[in-house]
Amino acid sequence: MDVLMLSRLQFAAATMFHFIFVPLTLGLSILVAIMETRYVSTGDETYKRMAKFWGKLFLINFALGVVTGITLEFQFGTNWSRYSAYVGDIFGSLLAIEATVAFFLESTFIAVWVFGWDRLSPKMHCFAIWIVAIASNLSGLWILLANGFMQNPVGYVMRNGRAELDNFFDVITNTTGLLQFMHMIPAAIMLAGFFIMGISAWHLLRKNEEAFFTRSFKIGMGAALIFSVLVAAGGHIHGNNTALMQPAKLAAMESHWETQTNAPMYLLQMPSLTEDGNMIQALPIPGLLSFLAFNDVNAEVTGLNDIPEQDRPPVLLTFLSFRLMVGLGTLFPLVAGLAFLFRNRLDKFPLLRFLPWMIPLPYIAIFAGWTVTEVGRQPWIVQGLMRTSDAVSPLATSQVVFSFVMLSLIYALLGAVDIFLMMKYARKGPE
Amino acid sequence: MTLETIWFLLWGVLWAIYFVLDGFDLGMGTLLPFIAKNETEKRTIYNAAGPFWDGNEVWLITAGGVTFAAFPAAYAALFSGMYTALFLLLFALILRGVSFEFRSKVDNDSWRKVWDTCHFLGSFLPALLLGVAFANIFRGIPLDAQGVNQEGLLQLLNPYGLFGGVLFVVMFTMHGAIWLAIKSGGDLHERAKAVAIKTWPVAVVGTVLFLAYTSIETMLFNNYMKNPLLFLVLLGAVLGLISVRPALGSGKMWRAWTSSAVFIAGVTLFGVIGLFPALLPSNLNPAWSMTIYNSASSPLTLKIMLGVALVMVPIVLAYQAWVYRTFSHKITQEDLDYKEAY
Numbered sequence: 001m002d003v004l005m006l007s008r009l010q011f012a013a014a015t016m017f018h019f020i021f022v023p024l025t026l027g028l029s030i031l032v033a034i035m036e037t038r039y040v041s042t043g044d045e046t047y048k049r050m051a052k053f054w055g056k057l058f059l060i061n062f063a064l065g066v067v068t069g070i071t072l073e074f075q076f077g078t079n080w081s082r083y084s085a086y087v088g089d090i091f092g093s094l095l096a097i098e099a100t101v102a103f104f105l106e107s108t109f110i111a112v113w114v115f116g117w118d119r120l121s122p123k124m125h126c127f128a129i130w131i132v133a134i135a136s137n138l139s140g141l142w143i144l145l146a147n148g149f150m151q152n153p154v155g156y157v158m159r160n161g162r163a164e165l166d167n168f169f170d171v172i173t174n175t176t177g178l179l180q181f182m183h184m185i186p187a188a189i190m191l192a193g194f195f196i197m198g199i200s201a202w203h204l205l206r207k208n209e210e211a212f213f214t215r216s217f218k219i220g221m222g223a224a225l226i227f228s229v230l231v232a233a234g235g236h237i238h239g240n241n242t243a244l245m246q247p248a249k250l251a252a253m254e255s256h257w258e259t260q261t262n263a264p265m266y267l268l269q270m271p272s273l274t275e276d277g278n279m280i281q282a283l284p285i286p287g288l289l290s291f292l293a294f295n296d297v298n299a300e301v302t303g304l305n306d307i308p309e310q311d312r313p314p315v316l317l318t319f320l321s322f323r324l325m326v327g328l329g330t331l332f333p334l335v336a337g338l339a340f341l342f343r344n345r346l347d348k349f350p351l352l353r354f355l356p357w358m359i360p361l362p363y364i365a366i367f368a369g370w371t372v373t374e375v376g377r378q379p380w381i382v383q384g385l386m387r388t389s390d391a392v393s394p395l396a397t398s399q400v401v402f403s404f405v406m407l408s409l410i411y412a413l414l415g416a417v418d419i420f421l422m423m424k425y426a427r428k429g430p431e
Numbered sequence: 432m433t434l435e436t437i438w439f440l441l442w443g444v445l446w447a448i449y450f451v452l453d454g455f456d457l458g459m460g461t462l463l464p465f466i467a468k469n470e471t472e473k474r475t476i477y478n479a480a481g482p483f484w485d486g487n488e489v490w491l492i493t494a495g496g497v498t499f500a501a502f503p504a505a506y507a508a509l510f511s512g513m514y515t516a517l518f519l520l521l522f523a524l525i526l527r528g529v530s531f532e533f534r535s536k537v538d539n540d541s542w543r544k545v546w547d548t549c550h551f552l553g554s555f556l557p558a559l560l561l562g563v564a565f566a567n568i569f570r571g572i573p574l575d576a577q578g579v580n581q582e583g584l585l586q587l588l589n590p591y592g593l594f595g596g597v598l599f600v601v602m603f604t605m606h607g608a609i610w611l612a613i614k615s616g617g618d619l620h621e622r623a624k625a626v627a628i629k630t631w632p633v634a635v636v637g638t639v640l641f642l643a644y645t646s647i648e649t650m651l652f653n654n655y656m657k658n659p660l661l662f663l664v665l666l667g668a669v670l671g672l673i674s675v676r677p678a679l680g681s682g683k684m685w686r687a688w689t690s691s692a693v694f695i696a697g698v699t700l701f702g703v704i705g706l707f708p709a710l711l712p713s714n715l716n717p718a719w720s721m722t723i724y725n726s727a728s729s730p731l732t733l734k735i736m737l738g739v740a741l742v743m744v745p746i747v748l749a750y751q752a753w754v755y756r757t758f759s760h761k762i763t764q765e766d767l768d769y770k771e772a773y
Contacts, residue, residue, distance in 0.1 A: 052771075063532035066485065067525040073495055077510025078517055084510075085578075088503020089728045093736050096496035099489060100743040108486035108751055114771050115482045115758060162503075164729040393511035394579050403518040410522055414529060421536050431770070 004392045006400040007079040010407060012374075014071050016367060017411045021065030023366055026140055026185060027192025028058045029133035031223055033126070040126045050216055051129070053430035054196065055113075060421050062110060064414060071407070073099075079400070083381055083391035087163045090156055090171055091146050098142035105135035140188075141181050148177020150382050151373070152245045163385065179241050180373070183234035187369070190227040190332060191362035194355075196220025197339065199426045201355035204346060208429050214346060221339045228332035235329065235369075236292070242376075243293035246383060247302040248311060249376035252318040254289055256303050263289040263301040275315045313378045321371035328365035434733040435723040438501040439710070441740060443703030445497055447696040449490035450561075450599075451606075454695055455688075456480035456487060458607020460527060460554020461600065463547060466611070466626060472619050473547065475762045477531060477773040479614035482758040484531065486751055488524070498710075500736055504578055504726035505710040512572060512580030512711075513564055516587055520560045527553025531773050558603045559596040563587055566595020569649045569702050571714030578721060580711075591648045598637045602698070605630040605675070606691045613684045616761045624679060627687065631676050638672060638698070650712065651705025661704055668697025 001009075032055050039047035073095060076084045084092065109131040116125050155170030156163040165171070200217035203209060243250045250256070255271040255278055256263065264284035272279040287297030294301075304312055335351060335358070342349035381388040459476050467473040498506040510517060526549040534546040567587050574580050608627035612620050642665075646652050655661050671693030678687035706712065710726060713719035727733065766772060 060532060060536070063529055067528035070488075070492060070524060071521050073492060073499075074510060074517060074521055077495075077499065077506050078514050079511070081507035081511035084499060085504045085507040088499055088506060089732045092496070092499030092501075092503050092506065093728070093732050096493065096500035096736060097739055099493045099496045100739060100747065103492060104486065104489045104743075104747045105750075107489045108747075108754055111482040111485055112754055112757070115769075117771060118769065119757060159729070165732045165735070168731070168735050393507075393514075395511060395514055396583075399514045399583075402515060406518065406522060410525065414525070417529075417533060421533065425536070 003395050003397055003400050004389055006404055007392050010404040018068040021061050023188040023191045024061050025065045026136050026188035029136050031192050033129045033133045036126045036129055040122050049430045056425055064418050079393050080391045081393040089164045094142055094146040098139055102135045102139035106132055144180045145177040148174040152176035153382050153385050179238045183238045186227040186230035187366055189223050190231055193220045193224030194362050198356045198359040201352045225336040225340055228336050232329055248307045251304045252313045252315045252376055253322040255315055255319045257305050259303040259306045261300045262287045262298050265289040271315045271319050313376045318376045321368040325365050325368040328361055435727045439723045443700055445494040447699040449494050450695050450699050451692045452487040454603045455606045455610040456484040457554045457558045458603035459611050460550050461604055464551050474767050475615050478762050481773050501728055502710055502726040505721040508578045508721050515584040516560055520557055523553045523556035535773055558600045562596035562599025563592045566592045571712040573715050574713035574719050576719050598641050601634050601637050602695055605634050609688045609691055614762050628679050654705050665701045668694050668701055671697055
């Protein structure tokens with residue numbers, strides 16, 4: 001394997017591992033902050049115990065999120081140095097701003113929250129978790145603006161052989177980045193909702209602390225219900241934007257080959273393994289693809305045949321990931337809605353037994369979504385501006401083999417420890 | 432002063448803040464296996480860094496991020512050029528970070544031993560590697576005309592680089608011992624103080640030798656010869672180091688810590704100023720060096736980033752100072768019994 005492929009695999013591994021922890025951090029921080037706010041405003045000790053119990057799981061998760069995040073910032077320089085030099089003017093500044101305005105707050109105040117239960121007034125302590133929640137999500141905004149630049153470069157001019165900043169306002173109001181944010185944050189809160197519902201269901205089935213876990217369940221359910229709908233809505237608008245800005249990605253998501261107006265969507269469809277058309281294509285619904293992409297049944301949708309072969313993303317992976325994400329995305333509001341109907345007689349809720357097993361599903365959906373976003377952008381590292389193959393550092397293969405093997409080993413071990421601790425403390429229940 | 436120069440100084444200042452702040456918790460981690468005699472003392476060390484280390488480490492992220500934003504070409508050359516060393520640094524920092532969170536989560540001696548080892552390696556290695564990296568930058572790295580550096584890990588471990596690494600370990604150990612003396616009481620306090628007192632002459636001799644070696648091995652002193660006023664920075668570092676000792680002798684720990692902070696910041700800035708206008712001097716051909724002129728971002732980026740930095744850095748320093756004040760008390764048994772403690 002060459003340096004390019006190894007670097008891509010290493011970056012994918014590092015990003016995906018980091019991203020096991022990020023969504024729960026974003027979502028759970030908000031839900032814990034809400035629990036603690038209720039404690040401060042009502043004085044009800046149950047809410048304090050809730051903030052502590054879910055907060056403990058939050059912290060175990062948070063620790064790995066932070067330490068694996070550092071790797072990502074460094075990897076742009078270590079493995080993608082040509083990319084870093086080429087777009088550092090814009091991309092680097094977004095990362096630096098993220099660190100100064102968000103990451104500092106998050107990392108400083110998380111410690112205040114952990115060590116401050118007895119040292120700060122309840123209000124000040126509650127304030128600390130809100131800072132953490134807001135800063136984490138703000139951090140996500142800057143990162144997604146940076147990613148948005150890779151999907152849809154704006155606000156730059158080509159000068160001195162690189163992309164230089166031309167309009168900062170355009171960069172921070174980049175529609176693509178903002179829409180990713182509007183899709184990602186609800187997904188994170190929904191995931192936290194299912195996480196809470198799953199663990200609460202496990203305890204409710206065992207009749208542990210029923211009052212505590214019924215209340216927790218309802219908070220998780222509310223979050224899952226509201227935000228699973230918002231994820232879908234955000235996803236639709238995000239898809240419209242993709243159709244406009246990244247037609248090749250959209251065509252790969254749908255395995256859509258012929259450019260046509262009134263483009264149909266096929267209920268049964270499967271790209272060929274050689275990525276040169278569809279193996280199966282049956283049961284068309286006329287105009288549906290045009291409608292979903294452009295909100296107009298007669299709109300023209302570009303097909304892959306009209307995109308030069310060297311500019312096409314991998315079709316099969318993009319297509320399957322997209323199907324997986326949408327399929328799961330449909331399931332979530334249904335499950336949350338059903339839970340809502342049974343909210344006052346949870347012991348009769350038929351899905352209660354399955355909820356603990358459903359915790360991985362939102363994770364899988366989010367991973368599938370990011371696969372669509374990132375694989376669908378290939379072969380570009382910055383859409384239309386720089387190819388991934390031109391971005392990689394001039395390294396010796398042995399160096400990348402060493403880092404990749406070590407990284408995989410350490411991450412695998414830490415992942416196992418983390419899951420073990422999460423399960424241990426989730427089962428233990430509140431103190 | 433040009434925008435590039437301002438950014439160069441800010442770049443140096445960010446590294447100095449990082450070394451001062453993370454320096455003491457890396458130093459305490461390095462001391463952990465040697466100074467802690469029992470479980471209570473070990474936990475005291477973890478909790479002495481507890482509320483601070485995470486916020487401290489963000490200064491590294493920021494220093495890295497600012498290199499990326501303000502001098503992208505230098506960031507690209509440095510991080511890809513020192514590839515293996517940087518990954519070792521990352522792995523070490525990852526293991527240290529999780530050791531805080533994981534160590535006390537399972538009540539089992541061998542479990543704790545694993546994380547204590549990770550904590551030690553994750554503290555000692557970064558101190559050593561950062562010193563090696565900076566000494567090599569001072570010395571110059573083999574950058575070619577394309578800004579590519581084909582230096583492996585072994586070439587970084589040259590005598591001058593290693594000397595820099597050892598000096599960093601000594602500086603951080605002394606700094607960490609003083610912090611531990613501030614945060615602990617009783618027996619541990621006395622031992623931490625004794626370690627600081629014993630490390631001090633090593634730091635003095637090490638610094639003198641390092642400066643002498645630097646004058647032979649690097650071009651750093653050229654800028655000082657051209658403008659002798661700059662020697663004030665070096666004088667500050669030396670005075671900082673000297674005043675550590677009397678403060679330790681009279682038991683004024685906060686004064687000792689501040690002096691040691693001035694020393695560490697002074698050593699960092701001494702090196703950075705010596706580099707000017709290069710961020711990464713090439714030892715193959717000075718014309719191939721990464722300087723603030725050929726590696727800087729566009730003026731617009733530098734201006735916007737300067738605005739962000741001028742507003743945000745003081746705010747960050749202010750709330751971090753508040754956190755330091757809130758948690759500056761000595762670690763007591765009550766703190767260790769606190770459920771959320773490490």
